[in-house]
Amino acid sequence: MRPRLRRTADPRVVTEQTFWTRAVHAGRDDLTDQGLHAVPLDLSTTYPSRDSRDEAERLDVMTTGAQVPGMPIYARLGNPTVARFEGAIAELEGCESGVAFASGMAALSACLLATVAAGRPHVVAARPLYGTSDHLIASGLLGNQITWADPADVGAAVRPETGLIIVETPANPTLAEIDIRAVVDAAGGVPVLVDNTFATPALQRPTDFGATVVLHSATKFLGGHGDAMGGVVTCAEEFAQRLRQVRIATGGVLHPSAAYLLQRGLATLPVRMERSSDTAAVLAERLLAHPKVSAVHYPDPSKLGQLTTGGAMLSFESEAPPHEVVSAVRLITPAVSLGSTDTLLQHPASLSHHIVAPQDRAAGGIPDSLLRLSVGLESPEDLWHDLDQALDRTT
Numbered sequence: 001m002r003p004r005l006r007r008t009a010d011p012r013v014v015t016e017q018t019f020w021t022r023a024v025h026a027g028r029d030d031l032t033d034q035g036l037h038a039v040p041l042d043l044s045t046t047y048p049s050r051d052s053r054d055e056a057e058r059l060d061v062m063t064t065g066a067q068v069p070g071m072p073i074y075a076r077l078g079n080p081t082v083a084r085f086e087g088a089i090a091e092l093e094g095c096e097s098g099v100a101f102a103s104g105m106a107a108l109s110a111c112l113l114a115t116v117a118a119g120r121p122h123v124v125a126a127r128p129l130y131g132t133s134d135h136l137i138a139s140g141l142l143g144n145q146i147t148w149a150d151p152a153d154v155g156a157a158v159r160p161e162t163g164l165i166i167v168e169t170p171a172n173p174t175l176a177e178i179d180i181r182a183v184v185d186a187a188g189g190v191p192v193l194v195d196n197t198f199a200t201p202a203l204q205r206p207t208d209f210g211a212t213v214v215l216h217s218a219t220k221f222l223g224g225h226g227d228a229m230g231g232v233v234t235c236a237e238e239f240a241q242r243l244r245q246v247r248i249a250t251g252g253v254l255h256p257s258a259a260y261l262l263q264r265g266l267a268t269l270p271v272r273m274e275r276s277s278d279t280a281a282v283l284a285e286r287l288l289a290h291p292k293v294s295a296v297h298y299p300d301p302s303k304l305g306q307l308t309t310g311g312a313m314l315s316f317e318s319e320a321p322p323h324e325v326v327s328a329v330r331l332i333t334p335a336v337s338l339g340s341t342d343t344l345l346q347h348p349a350s351l352s353h354h355i356v357a358p359q360d361r362a363a364g365g366i367p368d369s370l371l372r373l374s375v376g377l378e379s380p381e382d383l384w385h386d387l388d389q390a391l392d393r394t395t
């Protein structure tokens, strides 16, 4: 687990507190002096003011995406509970700013819209990506152009109008790892966005390797309990302003109740990731030895030196019909999504990556036999017993 934070929300400040400590305290530093313990949950949709001239002035600044001190004016423009979560995850990712959205897809949409609006609509991306991310980028629905490139060929795909490079590492659902530093070196100054949903800053901080934009489906490990949907981008304040400008105009805001739950999830993030990683490593090894499993995909942290552990996600190629395995589990939850306290099993070709055309799935290295496991906090022995009996019961 990461021992120290090298940077805080203010990159000039070096903190000696450990990642574990900051995961608990980030976004809460002011509470004691306010006589509070739990994070205040502000559900206001509007904020009264008797000074509408002052509000008009502040509104002019807010709609540029810049942050303005004082209370928000309207909940689509900002919310204090959401701002706490944004500050906390930005600190944990070693970024200046965070901008939260209603979902991971809303977060990615804002990145694409901001890129297109800046007049550099060409995107370079490496497969595989999460299914709907692949679909959104490939469809050009938001006005972007796309060149898919192997990570090694990103440099050759960059054009003068390229505004963003998008990678996922470890990638959903194959756990393929990309050398972030090599992509950044090839990018020629084009911002590199890393979807860090699988690793979380507990295991990998993309900015340590030169990435400038980090995206999360906060719905997954950050929240950690499968009960709050959200997305967040951490980056430099300059890009954050463009994202807020998009968010104010398009309205994909994170609900404060979700922000409250996501902030609470951060406190246990390092503990959950460590425990689930340990269990995932055990399951990966045992699956590899199972006669009905032909391959196991689980990151080796020593390979690129980006991850501190292999993480809580694994996938495996089943020689048994994958649909039968999904329906045979009894303890494991047969469900799409990931990052919850309970272990989830799903078939990417049917669910998380169903929206991606079969030939594009193949290009991303996603066979129909692949099953994806999100390892939770149960006992490794109980989980293994369930997987083993499920595989054995198949035809």
Ligand SMILES: *Cc1c(COP(=O)(O)O)cnc(C)c1O
Pocket (backbone or CB within 6 Å): 103, 104, 105, 106, 130, 133, 168, 172, 195, 197, 198, 216, 217, 218, 219, 220, 229, 230, 231
């Ligand atoms: C789930 C997921 C997303 C999309 O996030 P939502 O919160 O479902 O919108 C994006 N990237 C990855 C890697 C994901 O797993």
